[in-house]
Amino acid sequence: DQQVKQNSPSLSVQEGRISILNCDYTNSMFDYFLWYKKYPAEGPTFLISISSIKDKNEDGRFTVFLNKSAKHLSLHIVPSQPGDSAVYFCAASLNAGNMLTFGGGTRLMVKP
């Protein structure tokens, strides 16, 4: 059973609006969460991360929110741009380890 789940396989958003990508996890021992972005024919690239001691981390247009009680995290992109169109993976790790457990990915399409 997948420990990290992204229940929306795809999301379509208008340019300039907010994109919200969601991720749920089942293992309460996860203590570090990351988002990766993947363009076609390229490997995933790191986007933003958050430690379980925080509930929010912001980097420019990207903000990740963590709700530990709900075992839920979300990535907000504001404003969305056509270049943000990609597949987004959330990932989690535990005990300061380097092994990552990935979700299934969400394909974001930002329409001009």
Added chain:
Amino acid sequence: DVKVTQSSRYLVKRTGEKVFLECVQDMDHENMFWYRQDPGLGLRLIYFSYDVKMKEKGDIPEGYSVSREKKERFSLILESASTNQTSMYLCASSLSQGRETQYFGPGTRLLVL
């Protein structure tokens, strides 16, 4: 800039063939990883290595083996390829243990007929 390269972008093999996928990183990273990416399942860890000649099983090691004879090179081996190993294979590396970012190669799309 970290660079992770994979030997092939596309590969077509027949069932039963032995397949080698090569990965090289140029940043003296300690850790290297092999994942496979399948639709809806995301990236699943096959094997990883935290040092030369060291290896650890990931979540789905069955049907695969690995080799790390040099720090910069990590090979994934399919001893006898099967059709259910048709997938996108991604290699990654990171500097050391702990919260280090993993850097990925572009991937090898393997088709087993």
